[in-house]
Amino acid sequence: MNILEEIVAHKRKEVSEKKNLFPVRLLEQSIFFHTQSVSLKKYILREDKSGIIAEIKRKSPSKGVINPNVSIERTSIGYMQAGASALSVLTDTKFFGGKNEDLTTARKFNFCPILRKDFTVDEYQIIEAKSIGADAILLIAAVLTPEEVKSLAKLAHSLGLEVLLEVHNEAELERSFNEYIDLLGVNNRDLASFKVDLNTSISLSEKVPHGVVKVAESGINQPEDIELLKSHGFEGFLIGERFMRSARPEKSAESFIEKLSLHDKVNYAKA
Numbered sequence: 242m243n244i245l246e247e248i249v250a251h252k253r254k255e256v257s258e259k260k261n262l263f264p265v266r267l268l269e270q271s272i273f274f275h276t277q278s279v280s281l282k283k284y285i286l287r288e289d290k291s292g293i294i295a296e297i298k299r300k301s302p303s304k305g306v307i308n309p310n311v312s313i314e315r316t317s318i319g320y321m322q323a324g325a326s327a328l329s330v331l332t333d334t335k336f337f338g339g340k341n342e343d344l345t346t347a348r349k350f351n352f353c354p355i356l357r358k359d360f361t362v363d364e365y366q367i368i369e370a371k372s373i374g375a376d377a378i379l380l381i382a383a384v385l386t387p388e389e390v391k392s393l394a395k396l397a398h399s400l401g402l403e404v405l406l407e408v409h410n411e412a413e414l415e416r417s418f419n420e421y422i423d424l425l426g427v428n429n430r431d432l433a434s435f436k437v438d439l440n441t442s443i444s445l446s447e448k449v450p451h452g453v454v455k456v457a458e459s460g461i462n463q464p465e466d467i468e469l470l471k472s473h474g475f476e477g478f479l480i481g482e483r484f485m486r487s488a489r490p491e492k493s494a495e496s497f498i499e500k501l502s503l504h505d506k507v508n509y510a511k512a
């Protein structure tokens with residue numbers, strides 16, 4: 242079993258236990274359940290924003306412990322003040338050290354799109370994402386059948402959530418893309434081997450259907466990487482470790498985005 246298969250096997254078990262402890266009807270009573278979502282797509286395309294989806298990630302299977310004691314409040318507010326377009330919050334506990342409350346905390350302190358980053362394999366998790374205050378969910382093509390991608394994406398839309406479909410190669414893109422996908426993410430990290438290569442995004446850029454927002458994910462380390470990805474049509478940039486490995490991730494994001502502004506000769510709006 243590779244790590245991705247291990248994560249998904251564990252996730253299925255976790256979700257079936259949760260369904261008993263905390264049934265869907267309770268999720269639907271959450272204070273966030275009936276609130277309007279903020280569009281991730283729109284914020285990424287805003288000219289006055291950097292396009293960066295800044296991620297909160299405490300640890301990962303590939304990098305081990307990154308920043309276990311991060312302050313969600315300070316980091317999420319700081320990321321947005323630095324000029325990020327949106328937040329990504331890892332809620333998986335076992336492998337990434339996150340929790341649902343991390344997203345709820347980020348939600349309380351920010352009016353901005355929040356991507357719930359988890360391994361979604363069941364409808365329950367989509368209702369849960371809405372209940373904790375997410376605006377968008379991630380679907381990973383490598384762990385779902387095309388039929389599952391479609392039905393999960395359709396459910397997400399019915400709850401007002403946008404869908405970021407993550408692919409790693411052309412076969413996944415062709416197989417899993419459907420009319421319910423709002424954003425297409427190309428993960429530069431191979432989740433089976435952990436190898437990172439920005440060329441994964443570049444080589445797939447032309448294959449992404451028109452009108453879908455293109456997001457490059459993982460391994461983005463310097464403002465020049467964003468310039469290169471932009472020149473290949475990418476509009477969104479998901480960045481985790483580059484910021485999180487600093488004791489103050491929001492400061493790291495601020496200086497990164499300042500450098501990017503100099504390159505782009507624009508002043509990205511402070512949220």
Ligand SMILES: O=P(O)(O)OC[C@@H](O)[C@@H](O)c1c[nH]c2ccccc12
Pocket residue numbers: 296298358359407428458459460461479480481482483
């Ligand atoms: O820390 P990085 O290399 O900047 O990567 C961020 C993000 O792309 C990565 O965390 C990620 C992309 N897809 C995922 C799926 C699950 C968990 C995590 C991820």
